[in-house]
Amino acid sequence: MTEDELLERIASGKLIEGPEYATDKYVEGLRRTLIVSGDTELISAPAYMRAARNAPKINSYISVAGIAQDELGHAHIAYRLLRDLGEDVEALVYERDPKDFRHPYAFDVPLDTWAEMVVANGFYDRAGFCLLDDIFQNSSYGPWKRALVKVEREENFHLRHGERWMATMAADPEQKAELQAAVDWMFMMTLEWFGLPDSMKRHGEQIAYGMKGSTNDELRQTWMSTAVPLCEEHDIDVPAHYDEASETWVIDAPFPCAFDEEEKRWDFDGGEISWEDVMQRWKRRGPANEELVEQIQRGYKQLATSLEGAA
Amino acid sequence: MSATVTDLESALRRVHDPEYPISVVDMGLIRGLAVDGATARVRLTYTSMGCPCKEMIADDVRDALLAVHGIDAVEVEEVYEPWSHRDLSRRARSTMSELGVA
Numbered sequence: 498m499t500e501d502e503l504l505e506r507i508a509s510g511k512l513i514e515g516p517e518y519a520t521d522k523y524v525e526g527l528r529r530t531l532i533v534s535g536d537t538e539l540i541s542a543p544a545y546m547r548a549a550r551n552a553p554k555i556n557s558y559i560s561v562a563g564i565a566q567d568e569l570g571h572a573h574i575a576y577r578l579l580r581d582l583g584e585d586v587e588a589l590v591y592e593r594d595p596k597d598f599r600h601p602y603a604f605d606v607p608l609d610t611w612a613e614m615v616v617a618n619g620f621y622d623r624a625g626f627c628l629l630d631d632i633f634q635n636s637s638y639g640p641w642k643r644a645l646v647k648v649e650r651e652e653n654f655h656l657r658h659g660e661r662w663m664a665t666m667a668a669d670p671e672q673k674a675e676l677q678a679a680v681d682w683m684f685m686m687t688l689e690w691f692g693l694p695d696s697m698k699r700h701g702e703q704i705a706y707g708m709k710g711s712t713n714d715e716l717r718q719t720w721m722s723t724a725v726p727l728c729e730e731h732d733i734d735v736p737a738h739y740d741e742a743s744e745t746w747v748i749d750a751p752f753p754c755a756f757d758e759e760e761k762r763w764d765f766d767g768g769e770i771s772w773e774d775v776m777q778r779w780k781r782r783g784p785a786n787e788e789l790v791e792q793i794q795r796g797y798k799q800l801a802t803s804l805e806g807a808a
Numbered sequence: 809m810s811a812t813v814t815d816l817e818s819a820l821r822r823v824h825d826p827e828y829p830i831s832v833v834d835m836g837l838i839r840g841l842a843v844d845g846a847t848a849r850v851r852l853t854y855t856s857m858g859c860p861c862k863e864m865i866a867d868d869v870r871d872a873l874l875a876v877h878g879i880d881a882v883e884v885e886e887v888y889e890p891w892s893h894r895d896l897s898r899r900a901r902s903t904m905s906e907l908g909v910a
Contacts, residue, residue, distance in 0.1 A: 556863050563860020646908045654826040654861060661864065 507707045512639035535575030537600040542568045543792040544604050548614035567651040574644045591797040595790035601690045605783025612675040618659025620687040626652045627719045637707025667731035682761040684735045691717040721746035811878035816841045819872045826861040836895025847881040848873040853889040
């Protein structure tokens, strides 16, 4: 099959049902997209469980454990599809260097407080939802599209969990201050999640091949269209507003910006930095990167060592 | 005029499970409804002991019943009666299969 034949098939709305019906280029693009999705879901589980240590009551802990379990299930879907593309998933998950994981930098910054946990549900799961919904609506890969129906339903619960807790905490002055502190670093962090601006990244090919339907800037807008009103409803300050004239959401802070990962603070005074600087930070990875990946890989490595000992 | 059990049930038919667009009634979670003056009593179970959505479901049920005309108090009793897929209504089953949940 030539690239033109494939593109024509996708443009006519037909789905691709397996790698044998596509070109190497398509499979490589799909592979990369699935690794980002699987890694993001996977690493969110230990990231959330870390924050759940500070759950205010046992039922809250159970809720987060349920959410983490859902995320592992979503990761499994992505990795299962990768296996069908010929990927060695064991090596991918258990033997890869933590720095080579493809989840967004946001998860490399540890979630410590309960406020950060619920804002992660309200913001990060919302970002995940925006990205997955875009894939669900526009993906040309049939097996993934069908699997995403269930994923979306479950993510819906995570979002609601975040929203409910944000509302509860916002109603109490002391807890509201903690909530605001979490929002102060996590809002900009989620904006960064969507990646390079459209002026620096061409999406034409990814869209033609049905890897995604919206550009990074469009997805950032989609995210702000519900994340900003959620905060406004509870009187939580965020550096963004809706501009009636241009009918877009506008970021009212230097973006992109330098981030102090130890203090979890944006250096707004330092002004806007370049995306090259941001990409360097992403590449270095953040403080929780190794710890979270190690949690995923620990049991596998222990088992391998004890089997070696027994042999 | 005081509320009836039918009023309570129709209010609960608008309360969806947090994950699926299926009402808590069709999910088979409501194990008893009663009206005592202005108090609504509901016996509620969950699909599992460690259901992560417990609080959300109980709160949604409480809010929906409080919104019923003639009700100003709600007592939710969590009964933890066993639940299985057989408790799903026919409607719930068809929604589930549309969503690809076996």
